[in-house]
Amino acid sequence: MRSLFPLTIVGLLCGGISGVATAEENHPLPPTVARGAELVEEYGDDRFFEGPTWDPQTQRLYFTAFRDKDTQILRLDGPGKVHVWLDDTKGVNGTCLARDGRLLGAQAYGNKLMSYQIAREAPSDTKILVDDPTLNQPNDVAASPKKGGGIYYTDPDFKNRATSAVYHLSTTGKVTQVLNDMQVPNGCLVSNDGKTLYVGDSYLKHWRAYPIQADGSLGPGILFFDPDTERDDSPDGMTIDERGNLYLSGRGGVWVCDKWGKSLGLIPVPEFCSNVTFGGEDGKTLYLTCATKLYSLKMNTRGTKPAGKGKSKKH
Numbered sequence: 001m002r003s004l005f006p007l008t009i010v011g012l013l014c015g016g017i018s019g020v021a022t023a024e025e026n027h028p029l030p031p032t033v034a035r036g037a038e039l040v041e042e043y044g045d046d047r048f049f050e051g052p053t054w055d056p057q058t059q060r061l062y063f064t065a066f067r068d069k070d071t072q073i074l075r076l077d078g079p080g081k082v083h084v085w086l087d088d089t090k091g092v093n094g095t096c097l098a099r100d101g102r103l104l105g106a107q108a109y110g111n112k113l114m115s116y117q118i119a120r121e122a123p124s125d126t127k128i129l130v131d132d133p134t135l136n137q138p139n140d141v142a143a144s145p146k147k148g149g150g151i152y153y154t155d156p157d158f159k160n161r162a163t164s165a166v167y168h169l170s171t172t173g174k175v176t177q178v179l180n181d182m183q184v185p186n187g188c189l190v191s192n193d194g195k196t197l198y199v200g201d202s203y204l205k206h207w208r209a210y211p212i213q214a215d216g217s218l219g220p221g222i223l224f225f226d227p228d229t230e231r232d233d234s235p236d237g238m239t240i241d242e243r244g245n246l247y248l249s250g251r252g253g254v255w256v257c258d259k260w261g262k263s264l265g266l267i268p269v270p271e272f273c274s275n276v277t278f279g280g281e282d283g284k285t286l287y288l289t290c291a292t293k294l295y296s297l298k299m300n301t302r303g304t305k306p307a308g309k310g311k312s313k314k315h
Contacts, residue, residue: 004038007268007297027229030256030265032245034284034298039269042287042294043074043082049289050237051095053103054279055118056306061279062103062118063289064092069109076294086116086123094140094187094237094275097306098151104129106138106153113138113153113169130175136163140187140237145304146194150216152178154185154199161203168216178218179210187237187275191259192244192304198224200235200250207235207248209261224261227251237275237289241301247286249273254288267297278303 051064061076073086091108105114113130116123141153150170157164166179184203197210209224231252244259254267271291283302288295
């Protein structure tokens with residue numbers, strides 16, 4: 001049976017856990033959370049979960065699992081039930097859907113950007129989009145919703161904070177370094193209109209926004225969001241809803257802010273939350289990957305529909 005965590009008391013239950021916001025901080029629940037909604041534990045084991053992506057064609061959630069260098073992509077088939085969709089991923093961490101419906105993955109240990117054709121039991125086709133042994137460890141990936149917009153991926157230098165960068169892969173296959181002024185870039189996301197790249201800074205513990213130029217390069221960044229909390233766990237993954245509101249994991253849970261960076265509140269989570277995405281049949285379920293759990297939460301808004309035609313097929 002799935003465990004339920006009422007959001008009104010999650011903060012009190014977890015007040016002693018480092019990195020989890022307490023109820024005393026008095027941050028409201030975001031209005032985008034459905035009335036009376038509770039965090040539902042969908043799956044859990046002793047691994048670290050990351051990279052959630054909902055595929056509208058197979059109507060399944062795919063997410064990544066880490067135990068040291070034993071890494072997999074899992075598919076959620078029901079409460080407490082997963083299927084190992086891809087084994088030995090060589091550290092695929094962040095994922096997202098490309099415009100053609102394929103699953104993109106940032107491969108940390110193989111120093112690659114991967115692309116998988118989604119089929120029911122396992123990938124029906126695998127492509128290497130970028131293979132660069134000089135990379136540190138690709139961490140997250142974001143596809144522009146605009147036709148011809150390309151793909152962005154982060155490459156943090158967690159150890160030395162000296163060679164971190166963000167790269168752009170154009171639709172013609174050209175790779176360009178577009179950002180190197182952030183010591184530890186982590187999660188990344190492109191806005192619904194394709195005009196802004198958001199990047200989480202795991203060193204300074206805030207989020208920045210960069211204007212996207214016509215050629216995919218970035219203009220000067222600005223501080224976008226820095227929540228009023230003493231919690232200092234690192235910003236990680238993020239997602240966006242159809243209204244342009246952002247859902248930012250880190251700093252005590254999942255922060256929700258509007259497209260101008262104004263806080264709409266905090267979704268408290270009983271353990272470190274690495275990433276979030278929207279999914280479900282109606283698009284109104286928020287999935288949260290955490291240190292050892294996968295949660296879901298009912299919302300009253302939908303996530304952004306994937307751009308493009310979505311060529312993945314059911315198998």
